[in-house]
Amino acid sequence: MDNRIKELRDRQAKLVTEARERLDQINGTTDEARVKELESQHDAAMAEHDQIEARIKREETLAAIEKRDEERRARMRPAPGDGEARGSDDGTPLEYRQVFHKFLAVGGDPSELNSEERAVLRRGAEAKAEFRAQTAGTTTAGGFTVPTELAGFIIKTMKAWGPMYDEDICTVLNTSSGNPIKIPTVDDTAVTAEKHTEATALTDDGGKDVTFGQKSLDAYVYDTEFIRFSMELAQDSIFNVESLLGDLLGERLGRLANKELTVGDGTGDPNGIVTASSLGKTAAATAAITSDEIIDFLHSVNSAYRRSPKSRFMFADTTLAAIRKLKDGQGNYLWQMGDITTGEPSTLLGYRYSINDDMDSLGAAKKVMLFGDFSKYFVRKVGSPVIGVLRERFWPDLGIAGLIRFDGELGDTAAVKHLITAAS
Numbered sequence: 001m002d003n004r005i006k007e008l009r010d011r012q013a014k015l016v017t018e019a020r021e022r023l024d025q026i027n028g029t030t031d032e033a034r035v036k037e038l039e040s041q042h043d044a045a046m047a048e049h050d051q052i053e054a055r056i057k058r059e060e061t062l063a064a065i066e067k068r069d070e071e072r073r074a075r076m077r078p079a080p081g082d083g084e085a086r087g088s089d090d091g092t093p094l095e096y097r098q099v100f101h102k103f104l105a106v107g108g109d110p111s112e113l114n115s116e117e118r119a120v121l122r123r124g125a126e127a128k129a130e131f132r133a134q135t136a137g138t139t140t141a142g143g144f145t146v147p148t149e150l151a152g153f154i155i156k157t158m159k160a161w162g163p164m165y166d167e168d169i170c171t172v173l174n175t176s177s178g179n180p181i182k183i184p185t186v187d188d189t190a191v192t193a194e195k196h197t198e199a200t201a202l203t204d205d206g207g208k209d210v211t212f213g214q215k216s217l218d219a220y221v222y223d224t225e226f227i228r229f230s231m232e233l234a235q236d237s238i239f240n241v242e243s244l245l246g247d248l249l250g251e252r253l254g255r256l257a258n259k260e261l262t263v264g265d266g267t268g269d270p271n272g273i274v275t276a277s278s279l280g281k282t283a284a285a286t287a288a289i290t291s292d293e294i295i296d297f298l299h300s301v302n303s304a305y306r307r308s309p310k311s312r313f314m315f316a317d318t319t320l321a322a323i324r325k326l327k328d329g330q331g332n333y334l335w336q337m338g339d340i341t342t343g344e345p346s347t348l349l350g351y352r353y354s355i356n357d358d359m360d361s362l363g364a365a366k367k368v369m370l371f372g373d374f375s376k377y378f379v380r381k382v383g384s385p386v387i388g389v390l391r392e393r394f395w396p397d398l399g400i401a402g403l404i405r406f407d408g409e410l411g412d413t414a415a416v417k418h419l420i421t422a423a424s
Contacts, residue, residue: 005059008052015052016337019045023325023333039325046324050317061247162258163354164273164408169310170261170377178219178382183411185213217380219405220269222260224252226399249402253385261379261408262358273314273377274359274367276410280417286364286424289319291326291334297419298349298371305373305415313353314370318361323348365423372416380407 022042026035099113099120163169173181191208227245264272280300283289298306305311315323324335338344345352351371360366382405393399410416 005056008056008059012049012052013337015045015049019049019324020333042325043321046321065247162254162261162358163314163356164261164377165254165257165379165406167379169312169354169374170379170408171375173217173378173380175219175380175382178405180219181217181380183215183217183378183409185215185411215409215411217378217407217409219380219382220260220407221403221405222253222256223404224249224402226394226401228394228397228399230397245400249385249387249400253402253404257404257406258356259358261406262356264408266409270406270408271410272408273370273374273410273416274418276377276413277367277370277372277416277418278413279420280371281419283419283421286422287362289322289326289362289368289419289421291328293419294323294326294334294349294369295328297369297417298351301372301417302414305376308373308375310375311373312351312371313348314356314359314374315353315368316357316359316361317355319359319368320353320355322362362421364421367418367420369419370416371419374416376411376415378409378411380409382406 019042022038022045025038030038099117175181191210194203196202227248229245260270260272262272263274264270265275266272281293281297283293301311320335324333326334328334334349336347336350338346347353359370360368362368386403388401
């Protein structure tokens with residue numbers, strides 16, 4: 001698998017070199033037909049580059065799933081001798097997952113389990129009581145019994161599908177409860193000190209008092225709705241079903257969380273980073289941006305924020321396709337491919353960037369680009385995503401669903417700015 005990914009990375013590097021050679025052939029004397037031909041060749045090379053990137057991600061995801069399933073199979077592999085008596089006889093205690101899978105395989109009939117297995121199942125169900133579906137005044141609802149190790153994989157998948165849920169980009173606050181969190185804010189950048197005149201009393205008129213503000217992080221709840229699957233499928237393909245549904249639930253939660261943290265309107269939803277950002281630059285065209293406009297946009301953000309390790313650009317993938325063709329006044333490309341051998345990421349004007357397809361593509365009056373210190377955007381996560389299987393409601397089939405609680409808010413609107421295209 002590693003050799004295959006290395007070959008794909010090498011192919012990507014070759015494609016970037018070829019694409020750059022095509023653009024380097026364009027100058028002031030190149031006729032229009034030749035320009036179109038070279039740009040078409042460049043676009044084809046970069047399209048293949050992006051296809052390979054998607055393939056690499058699939059390979060890496062598949063490898064992780066295969067490794068996880070192999071580890072599960074190793075735990076489930078019967079010991080030599082009587083499979084029913086395994087556990088106490090060979091000194092290895094029975095795991096809840098083993099008994100849970102057998103319980104599904106026998107159609108949920110506890111009489112098919114021996115006394116030790118029933119005890120393990122009972123203890124596991126009691127330990128996972130927090131996964132039961134409970135409402136005020138209802139004490140008998142239940143059935144959430146999916147093993148908790150799915151949660152870690154869900155979080156990983158959500159990061160892959162949405163940069164705004166990644167703690168390496170934003171500032172993440174993890175809490176166990178959903179009580180509102182108040183964030184104090186202050187902007188003192190426009191206030192200055194003054195020269196002091198000897199023997200003169202200091203001014204004390206309140207004109208330069210510090211003004212504080214406050215923003216709130218709540219805990220909005222979102223769900224995936226139920227995915228229903230048959231008892232027969234659970235019996236025959238339990239490992240594959242878990243992997244498949246783990247992927248699907250993670251992608252659904254990831255897409256939803258990223259969208260709300262990007263363009264949420266702040267009314268009953270998170271205040272998305274695009275919504276909360278301030279204006280940095282207005283482009284002259286309705287569906288295009290220039291290299292000079294991006295440079296102006298970069299410098300619209302205060303240098304104190306530009307020095308932050310979490311400063312970066314953010315835009316949709318279609319916007320990146322347009323940026324790749326741009327050069328500065330000295331003929332240097334704004335976009336630079338990273339070093340795949342050392343893991344260095346690609347950059348734009350020396351800064352890292354994130355692809356966020358919940359942002360607008362190039363068009364009239366669209367906020368197509370963000371830049372700034374993303375550590376000033378706070379993402380509040382309440383616990384981990386809750387994943388559960390419900391038996392009673394769908395008996396004899398099963399249903400699996402996911403829940404998540406989060407919120408987002410930009411602490412300082414001057415820290416992250418947007419570039420907007422012309423209205424007409």
